[in-house]
Amino acid sequence: TQLLEQSPQFLSIQEGENLTVYxxxxxxxxxxxxxxxxxxxxxxxxxxxxxGGEVKKLKRLTFQFGDAxxxxxxxxxxxxPGDTGLYLCAGAKDSSYKLIFGSGTRLLVRx
Amino acid sequence: xxxxxxxPTSQILAAGRRMTLRCTxxxxxxxxxxxxxxxxxxxxxxxxxNTAGTTGKGEVPDGYSVxxxxxxxxxxxxxxxxxxxxxxxFCASSPQGDVADTQYFGPGTRLTVL
Numbered sequence: 363t364q365l366l367e368q369s370p371q372f373l374s375i376q377e378g379e380n381l382t383v384y385x386x387x388x389x390x391x392x393x394x395x396x397x398x399x400x401x402x403x404x405x406x407x408x409x410x411x412x413x414g415g416e417v418k419k420l421k422r423l424t425f426q427f428g429d430a431x432x433x434x435x436x437x438x439x440x441x442x443p444g445d446t447g448l449y450l451c452a453g454a455k456d457s458s459y460k461l462i463f464g465s466g467t468r469l470l471v472r473x
Numbered sequence: 474x475x476x477x478x479x480x481p482t483s484q485i486l487a488a489g490r491r492m493t494l495r496c497t498x499x500x501x502x503x504x505x506x507x508x509x510x511x512x513x514x515x516x517x518x519x520x521x522x523n524t525a526g527t528t529g530k531g532e533v534p535d536g537y538s539v540x541x542x543x544x545x546x547x548x549x550x551x552x553x554x555x556x557x558x559x560x561x562x563f564c565a566s567s568p569q570g571d572v573a574d575t576q577y578f579g580p581g582t583r584l585t586v587l
Contacts, residue, residue, distance in 0.1 A: 371513075393573045404477075404563050404578025405516070412573055450515060454573070460531060461576065463508075463516040 365389060366453055366464035374470040375441055383436045383467045385451035392454055394427055394434045395461070399448040441471045475499050477579035479564050485585045486554050494549045494582050496564030502577070504570030505547040506531075507539060509560040510581075516563065522547055523570045554586045 369384045385394070393412040397405035409418050411427035411434065418425045422445075424437040434451055448468050452461040480495045498505065503524045508516040508531075518531030522541040536558060538550045547566075551558055562582045567574035 366515075368515075395576075402580070404565070404581055405576075406578070407575045410573050410575070452516075460518055460521065462518075462532075465513055465515040 365462050366451055368449075368451060368464040368467050370467060371465070372468045372470075374472065377442060377471055377473050378440055381438050381441055381469070383438075383449055383469070385434045385436075385453075385464050387432050387453065389453075389455065390431050392431070394431075394454075395452045396425055396434070396436055397450040397452060399450060399466075400446075405448075405450055438469075441469075443471045443473050445469060446471050477564055477566060477577055479562075479579040479582050481582060482580070483583040483585075485587065486551075488555055488586055490554050492551045492554055492584070494551075494562055494564075494584070496547045496549070496579060497545050498547075498564075498566045498577075499545065500566060500568075500577065501544060502566035502568050503544070504567045504574070505541065506565040506567075506576065507537070507547070507549045508563045508565065509533065509558075510563060511560050519549065519562075521570075554584075556586045558584065559586045560584060 367386050395410045396408045399405040409425045414429045414431045416427045422439045426435050448466045450466045451464045477498045506521045507519040510516050517533050520539040522528045525544045564579040565576040567576045
């Protein structure tokens with residue numbers, strides 16, 4: 363059973379389109395991170411959100427942590443081929459050292 | 474600055490053989506982690522270490538062991554490999570192991586057990 367469910371699992375869109383990726387759980391997390399992974403490489407951190415309702419922007423990427431700290435979303439505006447990759451959310455509970463990863467959303471942005 | 478290095482890059486291994494995956498970081502991070510990544514399952518934590526000399530079990534520790542003799546190195550050993558251990562293995566480190574820390578990942582080792 364996946365503690366963090368990501369949707370959609372796969373998304374193929376045209377350059378310039380907008381998209382939203384979701385990360386949902388029935389559990390409360392003290393913080394949530396989003397990573398992007400390119401083929402043959404390890405994940406790279408994009409953002410960490412720690413406060414319920416928090417919104418963070420990274421250029422064309424907007425991240426939101428749900429008010430109840432059970433879910434998060436990643437919105438990309440005007441997607442570019444360079445955005446192609448696997449997007450992973452990862453949550454941490456309380457003072458644990460352990461991150462729990464979602465299964466990922468694979469994004470393909472076609473030129 | 475290398476960050477995190479992993480070796481080997483890939484390996485094909487016969488079932489029953491012993492294998493050690495190497496991981497070295499040069500960032501003087503306290504915490505280190507081993508994950509496996511399988512299609513549709515994301516990254517799952519195998520073992521972790523909060524600081525040199527201590528280790529802990531993650532979500533899927535069975536069949537794996539680790540040691541942390543010093544800050545820089547965190548090898549992962551498969552004592553007797555089985556086909557279900559075919560996966561991509563990632564080592565990661567973070568400065569303090571705090572929940573909000575950034576984890577820095579290595580490039581991964583692709584392991585196939587036949």
